[in-house]
Amino acid sequence: MTAHSRGPRIIIPATPTPNGDLHVGHIAGPYLAADIYARRLRAEGEQVTLTTVTDDSQSYVVTTAARQGVSPERLCAESTGAIERSLAALGIELTSPDDRALPPVDDHYRAAVTDFVTALRASGRLRLRTVRLPYAEESGLYLYDGLLSGRCPSCEAASAGGVCEDCGHPNNFDQLLEPRYALRPQEPVSLREQRILVLPLEEYRAELEERFEATAARWRPHPLRLVRELLARPLPEIPVTFPGTWGVPAPFEDLAGQIVYPWAEAMPASMYATWWANGSPADVPYDVFWRSGHGTELVYFHGFDNVYHWAVMDLALLLAHEDRYVRPSASVCNEFYELEHAKFSTSRNHLIRAGDLVAGCSRDVARFHLALTCPERERTNFDPAELAAGRLTGPWNALAGVLDTVLAGRDPQEPVPVTEAGRRDSEAFADGMRECFELETFSLARAAALLLARTEQLRDDTTAVARPGDFMLGVRTLLAWAAPIMVDAAARAAADGVDLSLSGARFEKITPFRLPRLTEAVLPAV
Template identity: 65%
Template sequence: MTAEQRHRILIAATPTPNGDLHVGHMAGPYLAADVYARYLRAAGLPVTYTTATDDSQTYVTSTARRQGTTPARLAAESTLAIEGSLTALGIELSAPEGRVLPPIDARYREAVTEFVRALHEAGRLRTLTVRLPYAERAGQYLYDGLLSGSCPSCGAASSGGGCEDCGHPNNFDELREARYALDAEDPVSYREETILALPMEEYRAELEAHFAEVLPRWRPRPARLVRELLDRPLPVIPVTVPGDWGVPAPFAPTPGQVVYPWVEAMPASMYATWWANGADRSLPYDEYWKASHGAEPVYFHGFDNVYHWGLVDLVLLLAHGDRYVRPSASVVNEFYELDHAKFSTSRNHLIRGAELVAETPRDTARFYLALTLPERERTNFDRAALAEVTARRLTGPWNELAARLAERTEPVGAEPQQITAAGRADEERFAAALRDCFELTGFSVARAAALLADRIAELNERAAGPGELGDLLAAVRSLLAWSAPILVDTARRAAEAGVVLALDAGPADKIAPFRVPPLP
């Protein structure tokens, strides 16, 4: 197998099941990874696209307490909602028939336990005494979603673990003006506790070598954050924490503690990959991530998770020696806003994925999200803009093109039409431009959507003129093939009607007439 034919493992950031996915989530890692996965499949390359719900996050327990329910019930109900929204938007995860997300069950917990136990047995973990914030009245150690305060790096309001604004981490007692997220009046003190931790600094040389190779494939702002993090002393990674929700830590030095939720993401990704490939009980949960398989993992996540997905997960792999493959890239998105304000579940300032598709045809929704998703800077979702932009750049010219092509082909019936050398060269230029959008070195769903819109307008004008019908048909067939990762329902209807949607259809002298499925 050549480097180009390696099995790609695409991991979208593990969604926290404390509610449904909203459009801000969908326009980030899930749609981008879906488009890339569909492109790889169309190119005939092996790919597994997967994720798993992040049930152990403290945001599940904090939301459950606010809603007066249990974490288990909230996680179960939210997982069903998340699966519904993913399906509604046509996010096609690799999964057994009739399933979407892997179950967070006993096998999952075994995978997490096996992963951290191997680190402990290899002597990679260190016993560490740290100061942790503690809510006195609640009797609760505070970390991540249970903790709020000010970022020690930029001063912005932040939860524990990491700052959404600047991306820098905070651990233990580093968050300033610490408060209990569920009760700001509950006095917060600091208590010493012994945990197990993984010193990131011990892997500096390997980190620097890895990022020297892969950062050219990252977008500028997240790449700059990685360099900022490497320019200062690297923190330790808590592997166990004193908590009452999550996978129990199997270590004698830390009785009653759980595995730190962010550490779960790495074995969760391995478990999800195993599950997506058939959940063969004769294979270990980490089978597909072993270096011997030579797979190529690619992560899709937001800027606020650069530290965790970019560095923490990598160190967790490095700590296992040469056992595992390492990610070749992280595709990082910025925040997608709604009416120029951050999506917010607590303020009900959001649109859920399933709600969007209920009011907008799926391909239209996918096109608008693709065109406006926040790849390099914050962008904005606006219902009025969705209607105006898609009518002007997608549905209007697309349906005019479909009608004009039907008029042009009616007199010739099913007779194949000649493709000229100029027509083949035009196809190749268009394919090269879209291929550059879909390959990791220049990956940009937004640029692809813009190029597709421009091509629709161009071919609509050509269809109204006297040009070669064979060249027009070849160009439209290529448009259908390269728009398929975004316009999934239209591509399916075209394929069912017999249109060949191979990305590389090969040189051809003639093409049979066909009809373009209209957009609703």
């Protein structure tokens, strides 16, 4: 199968919670990786939709708004704007029909969520269950997710409700140890019974195991181990509705006063985002792009703390619709990115926002550094001094100088012959880069390291002047594979007429061109 014979691609980075701006830890996780992967596919002529949507219904919006003394609605609006500006600052281009990066959370969004869960209940997939839920006695609130704090029943680490950020295991209903109301930790919390709708994951065990084994080769070791741990235990019943007021109202008369559980929104939300990104066609339903039978490949990018949701819970929600929807072919999962060897923290102001990062350096320098140091298989550390040192900038600009020397005195319009040896050399580098972007071996860190090594190799090539065509092809191939990461240098080169496609065309001759230079970085404040 050739690249151009594949069906459309849908790439979904984790839905960001609009309770604040994105910081570098967020960007270095799913958003940069998804953007680079999408750019690489487009360079091969693929049809790609890269989209996500803010998860406004999350309870973390409520808790953050309360701490800031603003309404949740205002916090969502301001945070969504900040998130869009941060994505733009780092050159992360979501598919969009207009000048907005993110789709609006509007009546179309809410209708998608409502239709999704209504269809599940109508088909008999959901069950009414009486469960015990933590209840804040004085505030009169049922507690879940960000409203709830305590200790994880699996690893006993401090945890919010829903899932443990440390070990990744879920905690539903009354499972969290020592439950407290996150906004008022001293308030008495009791357990009260409520009747809600759930999806019994155990009923989908066989399909979950089969699907997971089919995609296991595309999982990294840590999330792979977590999914196997989850599947080795009895699978929980997941809430689909929950007593509350912030979110999409549950569309069932017998469950008045309940909302759709926020984590049950992710799949219809992503379907809606895909529909919106493709122009919101009024004559087709919100889920048309996710329907099976079109050869669509669906890929998720998310963090370790979302493995349970995206790999197990959300897959079961798709399976519950039987054969209606495409299944994800891969989940590219990152670990935590730390700042000075401590977790990024908005509450402690221990962070660097995306906009602040690029205020001191070019987007290309920032994107390359984040790719080189991103937390793919283990936690890694963002060091502002390392960014300022600019590991690529010096070698890259020196290479641009060597290319200038090679071009000195040449007619800029006269193509230069390339030898077979030069083609083989460039193709060997391309093969190494290509492997970095395959889903089984996807690695931005390795791609960035190969780009750096190749830049230094070409910079030190003592035969460059003697074989100019081969040298120029080497630089052009370097630039083409750097393009998904170094978007501005690529844009300047493309504007000058440099062919940066990754179609594998055979070069007999190459037209002279200049290599765009990079600007130095300055030390960002922490």
